[in-house]
Amino acid sequence: MQEKTFSSSSPDGAFNLHYKLWGDEMDHTLVCVHGLTGNSLDFRPLAENLAPKGWRIAAIDMAGRGLSDYHDDPAHYCFAQYMNDLQNFLEVIGCNAPASCSWLGVSMGGLLGIRMAGQENSPIGHLILSDVGPEVPQFDLDFISKVIKLSPEYNDPLEAIPILKMAKGTAYSRGPMNDEEWLYLATTSLKKRESDGKYIRNFDPQIAVMFDKEPLGEEELWQYWKNITQPVSALRGELSTLFPIKTLEKMRAEKKGHGVIHHTIAESGHVPSLYRDDQINLIEQLLRRGQEAQAE
Numbered sequence: 001m002q003e004k005t006f007s008s009s010s011p012d013g014a015f016n017l018h019y020k021l022w023g024d025e026m027d028h029t030l031v032c033v034h035g036l037t038g039n040s041l042d043f044r045p046l047a048e049n050l051a052p053k054g055w056r057i058a059a060i061d062m063a064g065r066g067l068s069d070y071h072d073d074p075a076h077y078c079f080a081q082y083m084n085d086l087q088n089f090l091e092v093i094g095c096n097a098p099a100s101c102s103w104l105g106v107s108m109g110g111l112l113g114i115r116m117a118g119q120e121n122s123p124i125g126h127l128i129l130s131d132v133g134p135e136v137p138q139f140d141l142d143f144i145s146k147v148i149k150l151s152p153e154y155n156d157p158l159e160a161i162p163i164l165k166m167a168k169g170t171a172y173s174r175g176p177m178n179d180e181e182w183l184y185l186a187t188t189s190l191k192k193r194e195s196d197g198k199y200i201r202n203f204d205p206q207i208a209v210m211f212d213k214e215p216l217g218e219e220e221l222w223q224y225w226k227n228i229t230q231p232v233s234a235l236r237g238e239l240s241t242l243f244p245i246k247t248l249e250k251m252r253a254e255k256k257g258h259g260v261i262h263h264t265i266a267e268s269g270h271v272p273s274l275y276r277d278d279q280i281n282l283i284e285q286l287l288r289r290g291q292e293a294q295a296e
Helices: 040-053 079-092 108-117 138-147 159-166 178-188 207-213 247-253 277-295
Strands: 004-008 013-022 028-033 055-060 099-107 124-130 189-191 199-201 232-237 258-264
Touching: 004 079, 004 232, 013 040, 013 079, 028 079, 028 277, 040 055, 040 178, 040 277, 055 138, 099 138, 099 178, 099 247, 099 258, 108 124, 138 207, 138 277, 159 189, 159 199, 178 189, 199 258, 232 247, 232 277, 247 258, 258 277
Parallel strands: 028 055, 028 099, 099 124, 124 232, 232 258
Antiparallel strands: 004 013, 013 055, 189 199
16 A cells, blocks of 8 residues: 655645555556545545455545645535545556546545536546435434534443444445444544544534535535446445435436436445445446446
């Protein structure tokens, strides 16, 4: 694994974004973009499995998450700025030509992927969406808004595991996980605060400001969806309310070009962990199928 940074810019000036690379530069690239409160480590289990099989995995920490810089002005945690940052990221990793990468977007990363795939001469040749579509029920947006404003503190990541497990069997379940996977989720979701050694959530609390104002961005996403002709694969958590079946059916009905391949992740809600072998194997199958579809 390589850890790198690049510079992007906002109205306030330049800032640094962190990213991770697995695999050979000559291999086909899978760009991985996390959810609202996630970070690049969400994709490590997937990347360590796929890199030896001929895939280059590029996973970014969006601004305000993981090791990337935080914005002084929370107004910059918006989709327009995220898109600017991602376009810079794709250029840095050599994936700015049309259909030059595959894209795995988890929740927010999927919303950004829909925007990117719906642009003319998009760099995305195959879009994989993890439990998200072009619209999200207001109930789920309200719930997420409340959750991201919580500010728990722990003496050790182990203390967070019982809290995380409370989501099991609900619409926000990560699905079945073993003890090692629960510890990984807790560890990567937290960071140590230098002032007192407490463990806090691994993102800037200020992301809540723009989420409340424009949770899905200023533009209606269905207009981007109608422009997407590339193959799309959609993962849906069986228990998820954020990505309802009716949204998936509308996506299929309004899709041009290649169709939508859909898979339900059993016992999972929003969002599937993508840690487990069955989920990783599924993504590998989808990637290979996506390449075959593009070659047709």
